[in-house]
Amino acid sequence: xxxxxxxxxxxxxxxxxxxxxxxxxxxxxxxxxxxxxxxxxxxxxxxxxxxxxxxxxxxxxxxxxxxxxxxxxxxxxxxxxxxxxxxxx
Numbered sequence: 001x002x003x004x005x006x007x008x009x010x011x012x013x014x015x016x017x018x019x020x021x022x023x024x025x026x027x028x029x030x031x032x033x034x035x036x037x038x039x040x041x042x043x044x045x046x047x048x049x050x051x052x053x054x055x056x057x058x059x060x061x062x063x064x065x066x067x068x069x070x071x072x073x074x075x076x077x078x079x080x081x082x083x084x085x086x087x088x089x
Contacts, residue, residue: 011076050082
């Protein structure tokens with residue numbers, strides 16, 4: 001239970017801290033979606049970006065050190081952003 005709380009706490013802190021470094025998550029995910037849409041030649045949404053970033057972290061955990069809590073922390077953070085983007089907050 002303690003590790004679960006550490007992961008969720010770490011995810012919340014990462015989302016909050018990265019806001020200052022990377023700008024507003026809504027604008028950032030929208031920009032990434034626009035760039036990926038142009039590259040792929042088909043529409044990509046902000047929520048697609050969050051989902052694909054979760055998949056990126058899943059892939060890294062499968063290839064790298066699966067026990068590294070960074071993977072779970074980032075997945076939880078992207079899941080939080082996905083929910084916020086989905087409901088428009």
